[in-house]
Amino acid sequence: MLAPVLTSADFLRAFQALMPRGRVWNAEPDSIQTKAAAGLSPSYAAQTARSNNLLIDAFPATTYELLPEWESTLGLPDPCAGPGASTQVRRNQVVARLANSGGQSAAYYAGFAQKLGYGIFITNYAPFRCGQSTAGQALGNEDWFFTWAVNAPINTIVRFSAGKSSAGDPLGSWGNHVLECEMNAIAPAHTILLFNYGDFPTLEDAASLDVIVNVDLPAAFA
Incomplete structure (x- = not known):
């Protein structure tokens, strides 16, 4: 099952669906309530995207942001790759050492x-x-x-x-x-x-x- 991809519009609709019904709870696009919810929803969309990315970053073969943590666990970087090694070379070293039995x-x-x-x-x-x-x-x-x-x-x-x-x-x-x-x-x-x-x-x-x-x-x- 793929991780859900939720946008700001998805969160805005969810906020409005949870609001009580009545004239005071105006869900029109130009209402103050809608604008306030629209200002909050991008933060939740960004958090969801970051959470989804963590599923990818947690695996050595696809990691990017957590690559330094993986390297630190395995005693990398070391002189083998030299300075300025590409991300793929560094990732290959992590995978090779981690899978080395x-x-x-x-x-x-x-x-x-x-x-x-x-x-x-x-x-x-x-x-x-x-x-x-x-x-x-x-x-x-x-x-x-x-x-x-x-x-x-x-x-x-x-x-x-x-x-x-x-x-x-x-x-x-x-x-x-x-x-x-x-x-x-x-x-x-x-x-x-x-x-x-x-x-x-x-x-x-x-x-x-x-x-x-x-x-x-x-x-x-x-």
Whole structure:
């Protein structure tokens, strides 16, 4: 059920309907009584609109006025987004952190990045292993058992969107600083996290792809 949208005219009619009947209670449009009630009704209409907006603002994914309160609850803002971050970037961080239930799987990290607004997939590395690797592959060492990579587009663009962005936000912002900062913060301490940027899927494409790719140690890192 949608929240009721009540205007000043609605409240004026309600006031007049509650008045006693009789000549002294003049409900004509130009009467003093009607003008007095018409002067009060905008305040009630504004309060109703504010109450309706609270239903939207109370949810992290659509919050605007309560965004600072959500950020304060989650230890935000922080250096990840940097100064002057757009409303949508800040809101994405709130949603990602609030919905973060922990995990160490590729699906978990891809889902966390998606809430931040990034489409990624994960690469797991491993050194040369007899019976699994083939001739010509790099040897490496045991560190590569603990190395993984986030693959993302060179620049993820956050575009101005009606209903999500706010006045003063740029029409478009791009960069991967938030992705790197947040992923480094949740990466297991015993692992080595790399970031690969290139012609990788966008957020819209990532949903249809596997989130993990297992590869042997690349020659560039041998």
